[in-house]
Amino acid sequence: MHQTSPGVERAVAGARDRAEQAGAGAVRLGHYVLALLEEDEGRPAVLLEHIGVSVPAVRGALRAGETPVAPDVAVLFNAARAWSIAHRHDPEFLTDAFLIAVLRASDAFRASCAALGFTPERLESVLIKSESRAAEPVSEVTVFAITEPTAEVDAARVLDASFNRAREAARVLEDYARFVLDDRFLTQEVKELRHGLAAAAQKLPPRVLVASRETLRDVGTTATAASEYERASPAHVAVVNLKRLQESLRSLEEFGKVFGPDLGRTLEALRYRAYTLERALTIGAGSRERLATARLYVLLTRAQCVASLDWTLREAARGGADVFQLREKGMPDRELLPLARDVRAWTREAGVLFIVNDRPDIARLCDADGVHLGQDDITVKDARRVLGPDPLIGVSTHSVEQVRQAVLDGADYIGIGPTFPSKTKAFDRFPGLDFVRAATAETALPTFALGGIGARNIAEVIAAGARRVAVSAAISTADDPERAAQVLKAALTHSPL
Numbered sequence: 381m382h383q384t385s386p387g388v389e390r391a392v393a394g395a396r397d398r399a400e401q402a403g404a405g406a407v408r409l410g411h412y413v414l415a416l417l418e419e420d421e422g423r424p425a426v427l428l429e430h431i432g433v434s435v436p437a438v439r440g441a442l443r444a445g446e447t448p449v450a451p452d453v454a455v456l457f458n459a460a461r462a463w464s465i466a467h468r469h470d471p472e473f474l475t476d477a478f479l480i481a482v483l484r485a486s487d488a489f490r491a492s493c494a495a496l497g498f499t500p501e502r503l504e505s506v507l508i509k510s511e512s513r514a515a516e517p518v519s520e521v522t523v524f525a526i527t528e529p530t531a532e533v534d535a536a537r538v539l540d541a542s543f544n545r546a547r548e549a550a551r552v553l554e555d556y557a558r559f560v561l562d563d564r565f566l567t568q569e570v571k572e573l574r575h576g577l578a579a580a581a582q583k584l585p586p587r588v589l590v591a592s593r594e595t596l597r598d599v600g601t602t603a604t605a606a607s608e609y610e611r612a613s614p615a616h617v618a619v620v621n622l623k624r625l626q627e628s629l630r631s632l633e634e635f636g637k638v639f640g641p642d643l644g645r646t647l648e649a650l651r652y653r654a655y656t657l658e659r660a661l662t663i664g665a666g667s668r669e670r671l672a673t674a675r676l677y678v679l680l681t682r683a684q685c686v687a688s689l690d691w692t693l694r695e696a697a698r699g700g701a702d703v704f705q706l707r708e709k710g711m712p713d714r715e716l717l718p719l720a721r722d723v724r725a726w727t728r729e730a731g732v733l734f735i736v737n738d739r740p741d742i743a744r745l746c747d748a749d750g751v752h753l754g755q756d757d758i759t760v761k762d763a764r765r766v767l768g769p770d771p772l773i774g775v776s777t778h779s780v781e782q783v784r785q786a787v788l789d790g791a792d793y794i795g796i797g798p799t800f801p802s803k804t805k806a807f808d809r810f811p812g813l814d815f816v817r818a819a820t821a822e823t824a825l826p827t828f829a830l831g832g833i834g835a836r837n838i839a840e841v842i843a844a845g846a847r848r849v850a851v852s853a854a855i856s857t858a859d860d861p862e863r864a865a866q867v868l869k870a871a872l873t874h875s876p877l
């Protein structure tokens with residue numbers, strides 16, 4: 381049994397077909413050469429072009445029917461195998477070794493091919509590493525004439541397969557961000573990563589990749605695990621393809637180093653970008669689910685409530701508020717933590733979410749559902765260190781750039797504002813309704829518009845694209861927080877998400 385590549389098998393079958401079609405009676409050496417040169421991107425064709433021989437010219441000039449009858453194919457296989465063992469330490473021979481065996485099968489045939497510009501020696505001279513060649517300068521366009529030719533071609537084969545795999549995975553993720561998440565920013569991010577891959581691939585001489593391509597020889601193409609056909613949901617598709625993208629990038633990075641540190645570094649940067657994307661894509665999907673029905677978010681400060689905080693909270697929850705934030709800016713920690721624990725208990729009873737403002741440590745100690753962070757507060761990354769992967773992290777934003785950064789940082793939801801002047805907090809800059817429009821169009825992450833929002837202006841905010849709002853004074857200073865919450869919630873639920 382000979383270990384050949386599918387390329388060789390195709391060439392053998394192709395030579396037989398040619399002989400049969402020509403009514404030649406026997407397969408001739410020329411039939412093998414023409415069959416080996418049939419694929420423009422195959423090794424033999426690339427090799428000939430590399431030594432300056434025009435493949436179309438050979439196809440036109442070689443009179444296969446007039447070339448010597450080929451020996452039994454087993455003889456050619458033996459010669460190719462011996463060549464491959466001698467030069468590649470590999471009994472599994474490729475089309476280039478088979479071509480050399482065919483050329484060596486007859487002196488007369490060798491002479492006619494030499495007249496067309498190629499001899500086995502010329503082909504070997506660019507395939508085999510020799511002491512004398514190693515000292516020669518390597519030209520920029522050189523494909524095979526490199527100090528370790530088979531090593532580079534083998535590395536290129538991995539790169540070729542991995543570039544394709546990474547590009548395919550990126551395409552799936554782009555579709556997921558675009559059609560499932562409906563997220564403009566993440567779609568753009570994945571597209572940029574895909575373009576980054578294409579740019580990295582261009583750092584290789586194009587023919588190195590082409591020369592390495594023998595996909596059918598890849599034993600992995602038929603090795604399919606049953607799990608490859610199982611996808612529970614679009615989110616599962618995204619997770620599987622994120623892993624595929626990262627694995628391909630790791631492989632690209634490692635084998636890319638064979639071509640120098642520059643390519644390795646470029647690919648490493650792309651791999652880190654893929655990790656960032658993973659965070660944004662998977663967190664985005666999870667937060668959308670957990671906050672799917674959350675429309676009305678209420679910030680409570682004890683001193684600003686006209687009645688008690690617990691009564692205000694219960695009333696507002698009865699009126700339809702979905703999320704409560706404890707926002708105590710100057711309260712001593714000894715007072716804050718017990719209050720936070722009380723609010724945790726009240727929100728649990730009411731069946732609503734509870735977020736602590738500014739303080740991941742307090743959020744963790746009182747077992748809150750999450751924390752809210754402003755641009756000057758602790759970062760999302762550090763908050764995750766305190767809270768772990770599950771609790772919700774909200775981030776305040778005042779510009780589209782901050783929205784994008786919050787998405788990449790792994791925020792679960794975003795506060796967008798201030799929209800209007802607020803009695804709760806003083807501002808000197810108002811990104812206003814234009815920002816509501818821009819932010820809601822940019823991301824599919826849950827966004828809560830806030831700042832001076834109440835019953836009299838909520839329609840404008842909704843008209844600008846907001847589907848969720850966060851309010852403070854509108855609830856904490858209301859005589860009837862239940863009714864106040866109902867009015868806001870009714871306006872919000874009027875517009876579907």
Ligand SMILES: Cc1ncc(COP(=O)(O)OP(=O)(O)O)c(N)n1
Nearest residue numbers: 737738752753754755776795828850
């Ligand atoms: C839901 C929500 N959005 C924005 C803010 C504002 O947070 P930040 O900018 O950190 O300001 P302070 O509230 O900490 O003064 C928020 N608290 N909640």
Ligand SMILES: Cc1ncsc1CCOP(=O)(O)O
Nearest residue numbers: 798802804831832851852853
């Ligand atoms: C904390 C904060 N950050 C931006 S606006 C705001 C206060 C929102 O309160 P109100 O609804 O009373 O304006």
Ligand SMILES: [Mg+2]
Nearest residue numbers: 738753754757
């Ligand atoms: Mg803050």
